[in-house]
Amino acid sequence: MERKTNRARASSKSWDAVANWYLGWAGTEGSRHHRELAIPALMALLAPGRDENILDIGCGAGALAPAILAAQARYTGLDKSRKLIAHARRHHAGHARFLVGDATTLHPVADASFDAAAFLLSIQDIDPLDAALRSAARVLKPGGRLVMLMTHPCFRIPRQSGWGRDEGRALQYRRIDHYLTPLDIPMQEYGGSRAGVTRSYHRPLEVYVSALAASGFVVEAMKEIPAAYFGPPEKEARALRLARQEIPLFLALRARRE
Numbered sequence: 001m002e003r004k005t006n007r008a009r010a011s012s013k014s015w016d017a018v019a020n021w022y023l024g025w026a027g028t029e030g031s032r033h034h035r036e037l038a039i040p041a042l043m044a045l046l047a048p049g050r051d052e053n054i055l056d057i058g059c060g061a062g063a064l065a066p067a068i069l070a071a072q073a074r075y076t077g078l079d080k081s082r083k084l085i086a087h088a089r090r091h092h093a094g095h096a097r098f099l100v101g102d103a104t105t106l107h108p109v110a111d112a113s114f115d116a117a118a119f120l121l122s123i124q125d126i127d128p129l130d131a132a133l134r135s136a137a138r139v140l141k142p143g144g145r146l147v148m149l150m151t152h153p154c155f156r157i158p159r160q161s162g163w164g165r166d167e168g169r170a171l172q173y174r175r176i177d178h179y180l181t182p183l184d185i186p187m188q189e190y191g192g193s194r195a196g197v198t199r200s201y202h203r204p205l206e207v208y209v210s211a212l213a214a215s216g217f218v219v220e221a222m223k224e225i226p227a228a229y230f231g232p233p234e235k236e237a238r239a240l241r242l243a244r245q246e247i248p249l250f251l252a253l254r255a256r257r258e
């Protein structure tokens with residue numbers, strides 16, 4: 001079971017307040033991190049088959065839709081943000097289906113109606129976790145896959161981790177200030193207009209695995225993904241390269257509904 005944190009148990013908020021900022025930052029096709037790291041890693045675990053029905057939970061503007069459609073699978077995206085869903089419908093018109101809905105209930109999605117589901121960089125913004133996973137289990141067919149890709153919960157804890165430099169060893173290290181206790185973390189206000197604050201829910205890895213098991217999932221694959229460096233290779237300092245290659249940015253899990 002997920003441990004209690006310092007908050008009420010209402011479900012997490014939509015990103016309506018920061019939708020314009022998020023669209024400006026990530027664009028409709030996703031940021032460079034989405035396109036070159038996160039989406040390929042998630043797709044490798046999800047392996048959608050032709051004509052399979054795939055549900056993208058917390059889909060935002062639908063950055064995952066082109067990859068799912070290119071695999072000749074059927075795409076449905078669901079998000080609580082009306083603004084992001086309106087944008088997704090305009091951009092991916094005709095090819096994909098988008099629903100406004102809450103990940104913690106997945107109403108009005110029918111029981112056992114999807115072959116696979118994905119959380120692309122959304123599970124850490126969705127709360128409560130156990131309700132979201134129970135709902136995902138409900139809408140998946142028996143044997144259905146669930147893939148979640150997140151910023152690595154062991155190394156990338158917002159406001160509670162960061163880089164440090166060991167001058168003696170000429171190394172860059174990762175400092176972790178807080179890990180085992182779940183946290184509800186208000187993120188910085190985004191955009192010049194200070195449009196809104198989103199929340200990120202830190203949970204240790206054991207909480208994800210235990211919550212998956214409690215919802216009837218078995219974890220069957222896991223991938224830890226290093227960060228990319230997008231500049232010219234000769235400009236990347238050695239210490240930064242070593243740290244980047246050894247301390248992962250993303251974690252992806254595939255689980256199967258029993």
Ligand SMILES: C[S@@+](CC[C@H](N)C(=O)[O-])C[C@H]1O[C@@H](n2cnc3c(N)ncnc32)[C@H](O)[C@@H]1O
Pocket residue numbers: 011012013014015016026030034057058059060061062063078079080081084101102103104119120121122125126127
């Ligand atoms: C970081 S964005 C990721 C969006 C998209 N998957 C992507 O990678 O571009 C997190 C998304 O989770 C959505 N979200 C947060 N809580 C939610 C909930 N309870 N139900 C559905 N969506 C939710 C937000 O509206 C936001 O679009």
